[in-house]
Amino acid sequence: MVGSDHRERTAWVALLGHAPSRSSQRLLTRRAVGSGSSLAVLRTQLGQPTLLDDPVENALRAAQEHITAWERTGITVLTFDDADFPARLRTTHDMPGVLFGRGTMAPQEESVSVVGSRAASPFGLRTAGLLAHGLARDGITVVSGLASGIDASAHRGALAANGRTVGIIGTGIRHAHPEENRRLHSEVAAAGAVLSQFWPDTPPDRTTFPARNATMVGYAAATVVVEAGEHSGARIQAREAVEHGRPVLLMRPVLDRVSWAQQFLRCSDVHVAQDVDDALRTLREIIDRPKDPRRPYDSLADAR
Template sequence: MALWGDVERAALVALLRHTPTEQGRRDLVQRITERGSVLDLLRERLGPADLFTDPMEDAVREAMRELASWEQEGIHVLTMGDEWYPYRLRDVFDRPPLLFGRGEIIPDDQGVAVVGSRAVSDPGRRVAGELARGLVERGLTVVSGLAAGVDAAAHRAAIRAGGRTVAVIGTGIRRCFPQENRDLHREVADYGAVISQFWPDKEPDKQTFPQRNGTMSGYALATVIVEATERSGTRIQARKAVEHGRPVILLRSVIERTQWARTAARLPDVHVVDNVEEAIALVDEVVDRPNQIEQLLISALGG
């Protein structure tokens, strides 16, 4: 897809303002991918101009004002047609058409998601911290959801280790949930980035967190699940990661405590490990896969 200019970016914002449902947005992404013209779709949605007014021109003008206001506030706005839109997320079928961010956005970021229960045990907190430090030592970004428990432990450990961490959040970029992580929210933006797929003032609800789990799966090279309950949101991320073709690494304690994890463990590219060392070894294999595939192609072509 060609990179978009200011008018196309504004047209997408305007089009999304007229597409309130999640399914509608998914359909919109597919239609944009097929047709390539956001302006055509916006015209189709708003109708033709008359002698006195043009609803599309008005909508685009208002969207340009919104974009300028967000950017003046220090909020990065990334559309699916921008070169700075995360590369790995661009490859998944349910990618969000629009992202808001604070901090340093790296399109080819190499990150691994470390997620788990909000009510984390002390051993789980230690495992999350050890995983984060191991990822930082390898120059990888620690990706998590800025929730209480495992997420917060992973973000803090990455920062203490001097590494990069990215939060994919389930609220608008101007909001923080839970409130106890407000300072951590700012720290993550300082030491990496905070990313949201929702309008900047969006409050959390029962749909936003599952949606962000899918986005986090698409952003990351792999997902490591440290702890979970039977109804944990991490099961959604595990399912989405499988759909996205991303490896899932489950600590054995998750298998022992949840039926969904035992079921997931039978799926392709879902792995069960006993400790942090085994998890990191699997991550090393995941990071090296592109090189292995390249070597196989070279060999097959007689290079």
């Protein structure tokens, strides 16, 4: 059984490593989850063995070499079948099949994603820090994207409360973007974890950050948008949260300053908070809701 589990884990890396695009990675992830075997899907993709060669065994050997090399440099490799894979992320239809991390994994933790503009105002930065501090004080993990502005302030607010914080980044785990936040990456990993769905050396591009936003939505119980512009990445995350059926909390200045916020108010489970205390009350109510009794596979089957 151990050998079989190990092969399935390695097959996840081999399967997604052979995918030509991120859209094909998503499709293959859904197939592997639906069939219950990444190895079976890998065999379908690569073909049957011949007398001289077995493409699947070759792919598994190469994948294991990569995993060993990554782990030697302190990178944790998590696949969908691993016990430490984030539990809430399993229930989303757009989840990654493999995650790369640094820090301590806590798959069952309760968390809230706090996001907003990189070019944040002093008021927005203060609000993000106070909100994150309050969440961390209540034992709730603060999730953000380790970007400049609201993200960095949220992580620092949680750290100031000696709380747990998780950074979900839009590059490979070996990169820091922006570079000036590299020390913050280390601080977040020491107090919680830094996670990436991209191969470790992946540089930033215009597609990686929206994909990261969807993963943040899946990881957390709710998303808070502290401050945002008309074309902010926070808008993408709010839209992803609505599409995934996850609660969204808009701080009042967002509603007052951007037109898209009014449109989101028509959606189910979108809330407005007047201030930090109001936001914390609403988020505690969301966290305390009864858990969905369905198994993760049931939710994924509904998504298909």
